[in-house]
Amino acid sequence: MSNPFKPDDKAVLLDSKKRRYLLDLATDGEFHSHAGFVRHNDIIGQPEGCVVRSTKNGEYTVLRPTLEDFVVAMPRGAQVIYPKDLAPICMFADIGPGDRVFESGIGSGALSMTMLRYGAHITGYEIREDFANRAKANVRGFLGEEAMGRYDVHIASSYDGIDPEHGPFDRVVLDLPEPWQVVPHAEHVLRPGGILVAYTPSITQAAQTREATKGKWIDARTVEVLHRGWHIDGQAVRPDHRMVAHTGFLTVARFLGKNR
Template sequence: MSFVEYSDEIADGDVAVVYLGRESTMAVKVRRGGRTQTRYGAVRHSADLIGRRYGAKVTCGKGGWVHVLHPTPELWTVTLPHRTQILYAADIAAVTLMLELKPGSVVCESGTGSGSLSHAILRSIAPTGHLHTVEFHQQRAEKAEEEFAEHRVAHLVTVRKRDVCKDGFGVTGAADAVFLDIPDPWEAVPHAKAALKARGGRVCSFSPCVEQVQRTCQALSDHNFEEIGTLEVVLRVHEVRTVSLPLPDFGPRVAPVPEAPPLPASDHAAAALKTTTPPRQMPAHTGYLTFATKPRT
């Protein structure tokens, strides 16, 4: 099992994702002899998981069942233990696209936090790229390093405990892209420029407040970055449901043409239609994504 390579069977030591239903998942460290309690009963690791194929339907102790899924960055985002606020799928998709990440890319990230974006970056740059991620909090840095090893992506990432605004990334002239998720990103702009390769590169800053965006854009402009722009990703989910709509009454019914069969009586009263409806309330703002390009020199 690896977050960047697919395995067919669940093995001892894997991290598997137990899917209990819509919007309900949990990450499980598979251990021989271990047990995991769910609302449907216990899942026995030796008997129910090890040797089974990923995606299998597993019956629990109380007779209910769950699916056991191979871990992916998307599933990790919704199951990981939160140590900080994290980025979710909509923002992550925009970041990986706009930073032009691909296999072999070298990326610098600050801060690591809970590792939600880190795993998506690693999947994008594998098998030959490398992620240099910086976290100023000692315990968070150690926990992230432990998780990368457990998820078998440690060979693709270097974790550094340091203050990026003062000490930089520890990388010079090598990065294809830089991502900043820190309170004062404008202070790290000079270090981002130094980390980027000489022949250009992309930088992204994630900030929840527009005042942070203004100062970051000014810093980027002062350091001669080009194509500076900010976007906000707002995810609006529509629910598909069946509705019953009454049909208008146009008076006495006209006799049907011979080729057309008569309509059932129920069809004169209402029609059932599939439609989509947006939520009346929804979380919208997460943060602003500011992108810029280092000029080629």
């Protein structure tokens, strides 16, 4: 039996309708739902992919959560960036192992843990201490203690500036109401050729960010990512009735250097 579940492991239960339930396994713990309850002890010691039954004979398949599972179900204080945008942000920002990233507006930590998973070193500014603590707890809970050595969170506002002692940075990633206010500060800590990505809910915010990236920036663009699933059941093939359409706009630009 390879890598059986242990106490304190995270697990995802999938029911017959493919609904997902995130658990932190504990000795003598219980998961309760409309279908009765499942004892954690029935999962602990079992391999991934095992099937357990509730007290009302509900059937659940037990898996280890993916990052997508965790981001959607994790505890949160602020609204998270959803998986459909997390992956494009990391691609547009070209996040890779060892990259030094300045992140502002860390919220519940969804973007942080995604970039840390890519191997980045993150300096984060967050104005709310409760959000910062929640983000650190989520990162530690999913990625483990090792990731915390690459995650340096400060209670600070990037609107007021970015401490040069925290830089220089290869990337700047912003999830803020007014990212254009941070662009001039980013120019003092971002290396030439570095990339800025800003996530904004409205197109007017994106437009103001684009305006701020004129002069010392190049290759600016704004993208919206739409996510549509498909129903496939034998020969019955059609788009799902529901889709994840607008969540936000991603604005990307590359820095030419502050002497330009």
